[in-house]
Amino acid sequence: MPTEVIQVDARRPDPAAIARAAECLQRGGLVAFPTETVYGLGAHALDRHAVARLFDAKGRPASDPLIVHVAALSDVAPLTRSVSAVARLLASRFWPGPLTLIFPRAPAVPPEVTAGLDTVAIRVPAHPVARALIEAARLPIAAPSANLFTRPSPTRAAHVLDDLNDRIDIVLDAGPADVGVESTVLDLTRDPPVVLRPGAVTLEQLQAVVPSVAVWAGAATERTPAPSPGMLPRHYAPRTPMTLYEGEAAAVRAAVLTATRDALAAGRRVGVLVTDERRPWFDDLPIVVGALGSERDAGQVAARLYDALRQLDAAQLDLILAPAVPGDEGLWRAVRDRLRRAAAHAIRAS
Numbered sequence: 001m002p003t004e005v006i007q008v009d010a011r012r013p014d015p016a017a018i019a020r021a022a023e024c025l026q027r028g029g030l031v032a033f034p035t036e037t038v039y040g041l042g043a044h045a046l047d048r049h050a051v052a053r054l055f056d057a058k059g060r061p062a063s064d065p066l067i068v069h070v071a072a073l074s075d076v077a078p079l080t081r082s083v084s085a086v087a088r089l090l091a092s093r094f095w096p097g098p099l100t101l102i103f104p105r106a107p108a109v110p111p112e113v114t115a116g117l118d119t120v121a122i123r124v125p126a127h128p129v130a131r132a133l134i135e136a137a138r139l140p141i142a143a144p145s146a147n148l149f150t151r152p153s154p155t156r157a158a159h160v161l162d163d164l165n166d167r168i169d170i171v172l173d174a175g176p177a178d179v180g181v182e183s184t185v186l187d188l189t190r191d192p193p194v195v196l197r198p199g200a201v202t203l204e205q206l207q208a209v210v211p212s213v214a215v216w217a218g219a220a221t222e223r224t225p226a227p228s229p230g231m232l233p234r235h236y237a238p239r240t241p242m243t244l245y246e247g248e249a250a251a252v253r254a255a256v257l258t259a260t261r262d263a264l265a266a267g268r269r270v271g272v273l274v275t276d277e278r279r280p281w282f283d284d285l286p287i288v289v290g291a292l293g294s295e296r297d298a299g300q301v302a303a304r305l306y307d308a309l310r311q312l313d314a315a316q317l318d319l320i321l322a323p324a325v326p327g328d329e330g331l332w333r334a335v336r337d338r339l340r341r342a343a344a345h346a347i348r349a350s
Contacts, residue, residue, distance in 0.1 A: 040143030180303035247350030
């Protein structure tokens with residue numbers, strides 16, 4: 001059956017629409033819904049059959065764990081063996097919001113949700129539609145991004161349908177997501193706590209509350225369970241081959257322009273993923289532009305990133321070239337992480 005699309009108001013979601021989606025989850029269905037970060041694909045987190053169906057719909061490997069979404073900190077207790085004082089402190093500061101915390105897993109959580117790990121990732125989303133759905137369903141919702149595995153995450157309902165139409169039951173369409181990149185994942189089972197995936201809650205914000213927070217420097221592969229979603233070398237990626245150029249601005253400009261002209265001379269169709277400030281580099285070239293917005297606004301760039309990648313992917317190009325973003329602090333850290341994973345190993349240092 002085709003996926004049912006239900007339009008809902010982002011701030012005042014219709015209770016009847018939410019009830020319909022909640023009932024679908026309760027009977028083991030799959031519902032895509034907006035969060036403040038990206039659209040998630042929800043399944044009853046304690047229903048092993050529903051979780052298996054979610055993995056199948058996305059083509060997601062069993063080694064990639066899921067994030068469980070709940071309505072409040074009080075809902076965490078049945079899912080974990082303990083809730084530390086640090087967890088309570090961080091939850092009081094950042095929940096509801098785009099921060100995922102990793103706890104010791106309770107037996108009630110199926111190992112399929114956690115890739116067999118003895119930990120569970122949990123967050124309390126802030127989006128009114130997500131919150132209404134969780135409260136109406138009265139159950140924890142396992143929800144990775146609502147896309148095919150390794151594809152750019154969906155920030156609009158149309159992106160969900162591009163990947164998952166006919167594979168899932170319902171999409172709640174509430175317009176574009178606000179943040180545009182996924183939640184920060186912080187592992188509280190390590191000492192000191194470690195950021196496994198950068199996101200909308202920045203390292204600097206976390207360290208202002210817990211100064212010892214560090215950044216994980218390891219690498220994940222599909223051969224073993226990843227400690228967090230979003231850690232594989234190739235992720236958030238367009239189907240079109242993409243190369244990322246990093247380094248000093250003048251050297252990056254020279255390298256990416258040379259690559260663009262060489263590709264065009266060879267008869268290849270080229271797209272570039274660029275900020276407003278770097279768009280003029282390509283004014284005299286017949287290329288397709290994925291516009292990210294201004295470098296003065298990391299939030300704008302983050303919000304446009306996946307939409308721009310999907311637009312370029314739909315243009316039937318031969319390659320995508322992307323100058324790196326200008327920084328690695330605050331929200332720029334998350335944008336840079338997503339660009340590096342979208343390009344996988346095709347990263348050129350200039």
